[in-house]
Amino acid sequence: xxxxxxxxxxxxxxxxxxxxxxxxxxxxxxxxxxxxxxxxxxxxxxxxxxxxxxxxxxxxxxxxxxxxxxxxxxxxxxxxxxxxxxxxxxxxxxxxxxxxxxxxxxxxxxxxxxxxxxxxxxxxxxxxxxxxxxxxxxxxxxxxxxxxxxxxxxxxxxxxxxxxxxxxxxxxxxxxxxxxxxxxxxxxxxxxxxxxxxxxxxxxxxxxxxxxxxxxxxxxxxxxxxxxxxxxxxxxxxxxxxxxxxxxxxxxxxxxxxxxxxxxxxxx
Amino acid sequence: xxxxxxxxxxxxxxxxxxxxxxxxxxxxxxxxxxxxxxxxxxxxxxxxxxxxxxxxxxxxxxxxxxxxxxxxxxxxxxxxxxxxxxxxxxxxxxxxxxxxxxxxxxxxxxxxxxxxxxxxxxxxxxxxxxxxxxxxxxxxxxxxxxxxxxxxxxxxxxxxxxxxxxxxxxxxxxxxxxxxxxxxxxxxxxxxxxxxxxxxxxxxxxxxxxxxxxxxxxxxxxxxxxxxxxxxxxxxxxxxxxxxxxxxxxxxxxxxxxxxxxxxxxxxxxxxxxxxxxxxxxxxxxxxxxxxxxxxxxxxxxxxxxxxxxxxxxxxxxxxxxxxxxxxxxxxxxxxxxxxxxxxxxxxxxxxxxxxxxxxxxxxxxxxxxxxxxxxxxxxxxxxxxxxxxxxxxx
Numbered sequence: 001x002x003x004x005x006x007x008x009x010x011x012x013x014x015x016x017x018x019x020x021x022x023x024x025x026x027x028x029x030x031x032x033x034x035x036x037x038x039x040x041x042x043x044x045x046x047x048x049x050x051x052x053x054x055x056x057x058x059x060x061x062x063x064x065x066x067x068x069x070x071x072x073x074x075x076x077x078x079x080x081x082x083x084x085x086x087x088x089x090x091x092x093x094x095x096x097x098x099x100x101x102x103x104x105x106x107x108x109x110x111x112x113x114x115x116x117x118x119x120x121x122x123x124x125x126x127x128x129x130x131x132x133x134x135x136x137x138x139x140x141x142x143x144x145x146x147x148x149x150x151x152x153x154x155x156x157x158x159x160x161x162x163x164x165x166x167x168x169x170x171x172x173x174x175x176x177x178x179x180x181x182x183x184x185x186x187x188x189x190x191x192x193x194x195x196x197x198x199x200x201x202x203x204x205x206x207x208x209x210x211x212x213x214x215x216x217x218x219x220x221x222x223x224x225x226x227x228x229x230x231x232x233x234x235x236x237x238x239x240x241x242x243x244x245x246x247x248x249x250x251x252x253x254x255x256x257x258x259x260x261x262x263x264x265x266x267x268x
Numbered sequence: 269x270x271x272x273x274x275x276x277x278x279x280x281x282x283x284x285x286x287x288x289x290x291x292x293x294x295x296x297x298x299x300x301x302x303x304x305x306x307x308x309x310x311x312x313x314x315x316x317x318x319x320x321x322x323x324x325x326x327x328x329x330x331x332x333x334x335x336x337x338x339x340x341x342x343x344x345x346x347x348x349x350x351x352x353x354x355x356x357x358x359x360x361x362x363x364x365x366x367x368x369x370x371x372x373x374x375x376x377x378x379x380x381x382x383x384x385x386x387x388x389x390x391x392x393x394x395x396x397x398x399x400x401x402x403x404x405x406x407x408x409x410x411x412x413x414x415x416x417x418x419x420x421x422x423x424x425x426x427x428x429x430x431x432x433x434x435x436x437x438x439x440x441x442x443x444x445x446x447x448x449x450x451x452x453x454x455x456x457x458x459x460x461x462x463x464x465x466x467x468x469x470x471x472x473x474x475x476x477x478x479x480x481x482x483x484x485x486x487x488x489x490x491x492x493x494x495x496x497x498x499x500x501x502x503x504x505x506x507x508x509x510x511x512x513x514x515x516x517x518x519x520x521x522x523x524x525x526x527x528x529x530x531x532x533x534x535x536x537x538x539x540x541x542x543x544x545x546x547x548x549x550x551x552x553x554x555x556x557x558x559x560x561x562x563x564x565x566x567x568x569x570x571x572x573x574x575x576x577x578x579x580x581x582x583x584x585x586x587x588x589x590x591x592x593x594x595x596x597x598x599x600x601x602x603x604x605x606x607x608x609x610x611x612x613x614x615x616x617x618x619x620x621x622x623x624x625x626x627x628x629x630x631x632x633x634x635x636x637x638x639x640x641x642x643x644x645x646x647x648x649x650x651x652x653x654x655x656x657x658x659x660x661x662x663x
């Protein structure tokens with residue numbers, strides 16, 4: 001059983017349906033038993049070393065009414081060598097389907113929460129591609145510069161935008177070193193309940209926080225080729241993600257800025 | 269004793285026409301803002317690479333100028349240069365008006381201008397942008413108090429303190445405005461502490477150019493002489509010093525960047541790639557905004573004449589717009605360097621120079637900001653004694 005204390009109420013964040021408390025409460029009750037099940041399943045999976053799901057399992061689902069803690073820090077490891085252009089596009093498509101943003105045929109102004117970046121080494125002429133999105137920095141410049149605090153970092157390291165207090169100043173877009181943020185330039189329709197969007201506000205990858213809170217993996221991770229993306233808890237030394245980061249050569253994009261991104265890469 | 273200040277009562281028709289013109293420009297600008305707000309920024313030239321466009325150029329230009337417009341008041345109260353005391357009230361009201369004009373543009377260019385109350389009530393104190401909101405409202409308040417001490421004899425004893433307060437505040441304010449760019453660690457065109465003193469030096473030039481422009485306009489509207497030859501000569505000399513200081517900081521900004529290999533790309537883009545920013549920098553900012561006014565001002569007689577000061581001021585203001593355009597748009601247009609040593613492409617304009625073409629509504633909103641400032645000054649001159657009394661001396 002999950003016991004709730006008054007101080008465990010989760011603050012209103014981007015992906016909480018604040019307009020329909022009944023739906024949220026019902027959903028919480030319905031999900032809690034499933035989460036308990038997932039928790040157990042994940043723990044079981046943890047007994048099978050080498051499985052990607054192991055990386056995520058230990059923390060399990062977090063009840064919606066329970067405050068986020070800094071016990072976990074969610075992160076990703078992306079192996080560029082495992083991705084073809086089509087693989088990256090599949091991740092992009094999965095993110096679009098999950099979060100409801102789409103290509104309107106206006107590449108300059110359309111939002112892109114995740115994108116395919118094609119790279120060519122100038123010296124070796126080696127070509128490859130990789131998915132690029134919000135790097136969920138431990139020291140996020142977007143959070144530092146946001147005048148209202150709409151840009152915020154959860155205790156578990158996921159960087160989000162509170163759409164209720166974003167004034168659309170775009171200073172976070174100026175500050176983000178990864179070009180990870182998009183401004184909603186036009187009216188949006190058919191929004192997903194768990195991923196509210198609004199004209200005149202800024203948005204970016206949420207690491208599928210609604211799924212993470214349910215004990216699931218982000219949509220892009222599920223769509224990625226086997227071993228291409230590992231999602232997990234950077235704080236949990238026994239997780240696959242933490243072990244990989246400890247044992248193989250990984251890179252941080254713009255490591256010189258010392259932002260400690262939650263998203264790491266291999267084979268760039 | 270002759271009165272030092274007077275309310276604007278006698279003026280020719282050109283002043284009324286000017287006021288009506290400003291009202292029309294403001295109305296059109298507000299309509300343009302509504303159009304952009306209603307349809308979203310998709311109807312502007314801004315995009316996900318160049319996120320701040322022409323309205324920000326106008327807004328920053330006006331805010332920077334607001335600080336500099338206080339020059340004559342500061343010179344009289346803080347540095348005891350009594351020759352400028354006659355212009356102190358006009359200088360202060362112009363400073364407030366320019367700041368309000370800039371803030372209106374900034375506000376109406378927000379994605380959600382309807383959330384002004386949030387911007388005023390939610391503060392992230394680590395954000396230089398949030399600090400700027402406090403600095404702007406504080407500036408209006410403190411310069412308002414300063415004006416009060418100038419105009420009400422019962423509080424005149426606080427004039428010196430208020431003058432110092434306004435002077436210190438304006439320096440901090442422009443430091444804050446420059447730091448909006450200086451604190452952007454990931455952008456190669458910015459990320460430098462020199463942005464703050466560069467903005468301060470630019471504010472001295474643009475703010476005083478606005479002051480002189482308003483004074484000359486009022487000479488025209490009233491048919492009186494408001495500037496003595498002595499003051500005109502002093503203004504000419506001040507302009508020369510301020511332009512030299514601005515050019516110095518501009519030179520240091522670019523030369524220090526050129527020293528660092530990582531910044532050579534952006535400097536090449538701005539200074540000699542042949543892009544629109546290269547032209548705006550050399551022809552707009554350096555030649556029209558600095559060298560040409562210097563050539564005019566270096567001629568003692570012509571430089572301190574009404575025609576000389578007016579033409580130099582207009583050139584400085586045009587050059588100032590080019591200057592801020594290069595900083596704001598040029599700096600964003602240069603792509604972020606995510607993977608040094610790699611050729612980068614994507615569907616999100618990675619690795620390419622960002623395109624931006626200002627649209628008419630953006631221009632109209634920006635011009636409305638200038639008109640708001642000018643209308644406030646014009647209206648204020650009519651209702652309170654801000655204007656210096658005419659001088660008899662021949663120019």
